[in-house]
Amino acid sequence: MSWPPLFPLPIDPATAILLIPAIGVLLLVGLPSYKLGSRFNVLFAFATFLSSLYLLVERPPLGRYLFVDDLNIVFIVLGGFVAVTTSVFSASYIGHELETGRLTPTNQRFYHAMYQALIFSMNLALLANNIGLMWVAIELATMTTVLMVGMYRTHAALEAAWKYFILGSVGIALALFGTILVYMAAQPVLGEGYDSMVWTTLVAKAHELSPDLLNVAFVFLMLGYGTKVGLAPLHAWLPDAHAEGPTPISAVLSGLLLNVALYAVLRFKMLLSANPNAIAPGPLMVVLGLVSLIFAAFMLYRRRDIKRMFAYSSIEHMGIITFAFGMGGPLANFAGLLHMTMHSLTKSAIFFAVGHIAQVKGTQRLAEIRGLTESHPALGWGLVIGVVAIAGMPPLGIFMSEFLVVSSTFARQPLLAVPLVFGLMVGFGALMLRLTQVAFGEPSGGMAPVEASYVPLYSHLALVVGAGIYLPGPLVAWFQNVARLLG
Amino acid sequence: MERFLLDVAHLLAGGLVLTSFMLLYQTRMSSLLAVFALQAVVLTLSVAWQAHVQNAPHLYITAGIALVLKAIIIPYALSRVVRSLGIHRSIETVGGIGPTMLAGMGCVALSMVVMLKATATANPLAREDLAFALSVVLLGLLMMVTRRNAVSQIVGFMSIENGLILAAAGAKGMPLVVEISVAFSVLVAFIVIGVFLFRIRERFDSVELQALDDFRGERR
Secondary structure, three states: OOOOOOOOOOOOHHHHHHHHHHHHHHHHOOOOOHHHHHHHHHHHHHHHHHHHHHHHHOOOOOOOOEOOOHHHHHHHHHHHHHHHHHHHHHHHHHHHHHHOOOOOHHHHHHHHHHHHHHHHHHHHHHHEOEHHHHHHHHHHHHHHHHHHHHHHOOHHHHHHHHHHHHHHHHHHHHHHHHHHHHHHHHHHHHOOOHHHHEHHHHHHOHHHOOHHHHHHHHHHHHHHHHHHHOOOOOOOHHHHHHHHOOHHHHHHHHHHHHHHHHHHHHHHHHHHHOOOOOOOOHHHHHHHHHHHHHHHHHHHHHOOEHHHHHHHHHHHHHHHHHHHHHHOHHHHHHHHHHHHHHHHHHHHHHHHHHHHHHHHHOOOEHHHOOOHHHHOHHHHHHHHHHHHHHHOOOOOHHHHHHHHHHHHHHHHOHHHHHHHHHHHHHHHHHHHHHHHHHHOOOOOOOOOOOOOOOHHHHHHHHHHHHHHHOOOHHHHHHHHHHHHHHO | OHHHHHHHHHHHHHHHHHHHHHHHOOOEHHHHHHHHHHHHHHHHHHHHHHHHHHOOOHHHHHHHHHHHHHHHHHHHHHHHHHHHOOOOOEOOEOOOHHHHHHHHHHHHHHHHHHHHHHOOOOOHHHHHHHHHHHHHHHHHHHHHHHEOOHHHHHHHHHHHHHHHHHHHHHOOOOOOHHHHHHHHHHHHHHHHHHHHHHOOHHHHHOOOHHHHHHHOOOOO
């Protein structure tokens, strides 16, 4: 799908979405003022998002290092949008943290620069046409988020950053071993050098590659990048990183970074599917997805910290998405893509609400947050809509995608649908139980009004509610096309 | 001549696995760091040999980075950390040395079985390098699991990295090897600087259950 260019651009949009955040890093690291810093942060994120929209209109030619196809555009545009709204949310969030003295002005300079560095590395990972470059970009994204998770310098934050760092590095190391094995498989066919690491040539020649090496490689890649997706049993870093870092980072982690890691897994899955003699990558993904779903659903009951609870909910949903892509086929892939989009929007909206809640109430403990809809109606009802959506109630967007996952599973593997539905039900119960405690009843804790814009929160919620009622035709056609591509 | 080139590569890669085993049974911090430096030297030789055999001069850069950074600077920096933070000089292990060594042998056997079977058609030089590299990676993982203190976890992570560099150097003509080894060095430098700046002393010293409870956010 492509339209004729509207007007010529001085540089092609793929370069722009890398260049803009890169300039942002250099500029923001030197800006001492918080007001200017946060505004420029929003501005750069917005400019990146606009350039990514331009990718829909005009695609740069296939390069040796960068390429754009129907699959990665979905991730880039979604990521660009969440990055903009999160930067708006983070402007008010960080302002509050500076007032209360939890962050120093030096911290905020560093924070904004890292935010742009994260956008840069995620876009690089998504655009990379080279498996080595993609690996380097994902490593860079891990580094920037580690630094932001540890930013409060409290004991708990440093512990969380350390744990994230160690587990993330092990994951990244395993992924590199898998990448080397893919190169080894490609080298006899494609020759030495760059061609053997380029996506487009790898996929074109996938049927000639050694299936044994690809099998071993996929196990390493699945475990390595799966660690970054947060799949159980490799998820241990995820709840800590979400709970102890600044809340905008929790929103970006759940809404963007997990998707980028999943994108890497999907690419390698496509490579294996194109080789008739290699193992089917689906069953491994189905098993990891189901384990994550059921494990996280039960863990939701025991949480005492509100951010940690929604972090487990992210594990649950990444499990569902991995499961859907593992099932494969046009319908399940479509459901997986839709679920990924809806989850990104909903979960980041929930973290926006949670960030404001934690600031006005002065606590993240679930037991100390009560009656939000009475004390802060706009915030409380925002959280209610978000949690109802994430739990999968009709008619919101996530209900639709979960329904598609379940029905496509019933049609093909009815037995697998049983644990899937069981996990969904368990998770649903836990979220509803906590929601009634937090949102209704006698208000407790701080009553100060929220001095922040609700635009990011409600724009996400509006999209999720809207998608549940009506999905625009072109979007459906696009997703169906990508779903076919994924095989 | 062909045979000789192969044998030396084999010897050096085997030496790397041997030093990984040596890392597993060290109980004192200073000797752990010394063995790690030795492993880095063996890695340097091995990568340099690959550079010679494959006639790939860029691999000499990777070898140089390994020598300067991992055999000299990092062991020195870590031993300063150990001294200045007053970390216990002995290393706590989970399980005994004996079972760990047995598990290590299992890891090596596993990687031989998996890799030699999967790479039956590949070039013999790369093939054995890859099998040894996987052994080093698995032994490094084993070390990270069985050690509780952070410095030895860092050493475990760096030995995983050594295995990966060996694999990347063995994959003939692989592009980006130098870039990847630089990226990894940045990563390791981050850890060491992080340790210096943050001084997470508690992490290095003890694993009290209380601290772990706090850490899980289950504090009351």
